[in-house]
Amino acid sequence: MKKFILLTLITCAMIHIGFAQTKIAISTFKNISDDFKLDRWESTVPGILRAELAKDNEFIILEREKLDEVFEEYKLSLSGFADSSNSVELGKIAGADYLISGTIHSMGEKNWIDVNITHVETAEMRLEQVTAYDTEHGREMAELLAANIRYRLGGSGEYKEKIKLSKHPTGYFLLATAGLATATFLLDNQYKDNYDKYHAASSLPDYNNYYDKANDYRKISLITGAVGAFALVGTIYCWVRNKSIHDVEAFSEKKKKIVPQVSINEKGISSVGIKIHF
Numbered sequence: 001m002k003k004f005i006l007l008t009l010i011t012c013a014m015i016h017i018g019f020a021q022t023k024i025a026i027s028t029f030k031n032i033s034d035d036f037k038l039d040r041w042e043s044t045v046p047g048i049l050r051a052e053l054a055k056d057n058e059f060i061i062l063e064r065e066k067l068d069e070v071f072e073e074y075k076l077s078l079s080g081f082a083d084s085s086n087s088v089e090l091g092k093i094a095g096a097d098y099l100i101s102g103t104i105h106s107m108g109e110k111n112w113i114d115v116n117i118t119h120v121e122t123a124e125m126r127l128e129q130v131t132a133y134d135t136e137h138g139r140e141m142a143e144l145l146a147a148n149i150r151y152r153l154g155g156s157g158e159y160k161e162k163i164k165l166s167k168h169p170t171g172y173f174l175l176a177t178a179g180l181a182t183a184t185f186l187l188d189n190q191y192k193d194n195y196d197k198y199h200a201a202s203s204l205p206d207y208n209n210y211y212d213k214a215n216d217y218r219k220i221s222l223i224t225g226a227v228g229a230f231a232l233v234g235t236i237y238c239w240v241r242n243k244s245i246h247d248v249e250a251f252s253e254k255k256k257k258i259v260p261q262v263s264i265n266e267k268g269i270s271s272v273g274i275k276i277h278f
Helices: 002-019 036-054 066-071 088-094 135-154 170-200 204-243
Strands: 020-029 057-061 098-107 108-118 126-131 248-256 257-264 270-276
Touching: 002 057, 020 036, 036 098, 036 108, 036 135, 036 257, 057 135, 088 098, 108 135, 126 135, 135 248, 170 204
Parallel strands: 020 057, 020 098
Antiparallel strands: 098 108, 108 126, 126 248, 257 270
């Protein structure tokens, strides 16, 4: 009986451990670039992160409103959550296992988001970064971040180095250009053949027949030629556009952890320094 009870308790403990969920607090994302168009990412990026990570049963996403209530009680501001040197303590107050905060950057055509993931218990930090060259790809950047954060914190899925963006259909335009060019060539040959027969005709019915055929082939070849020219322009346009498209790419780095340290030797002499964890 005792063995049965002990086995039951162990099993229950294992089930509890197996279903333990990680609590994540997502802080503010600040646009520190000069591009005001990226201001909208301050709300959309953390919003997408919350929605994507909440899909995973391994995580509990602390609601923004609840964080505001907790910090209001302690007279703190969520806007300073990411920058505060006491962020670990704030994370403990909020009951979070991990803190996620970010900054938004832009230089030339390059836009990137730096995300700091802080483990509250150990104060260890990891940087996740995504880069894109178009401000319209904010959603793809946030989704790539969410997938990699999910992998880092829960081990589920796989680490994604990039998201391939949809390219312009150069191949379809090229195929259409080739097909229309071939059709135009064949139709033009039919026009020339019937035109020659028209000149060589010896009877009025043959004369009219070959004239009408030559005229019809001529009209159709002009139409296919014009459409083919548009397809060629489309091919060139798509090729040029595709040369300028960059995929959304990810980068990850484990940050050094710097911990202040005070020690006193046997002679009572104290020393102050820092310990760096790599």
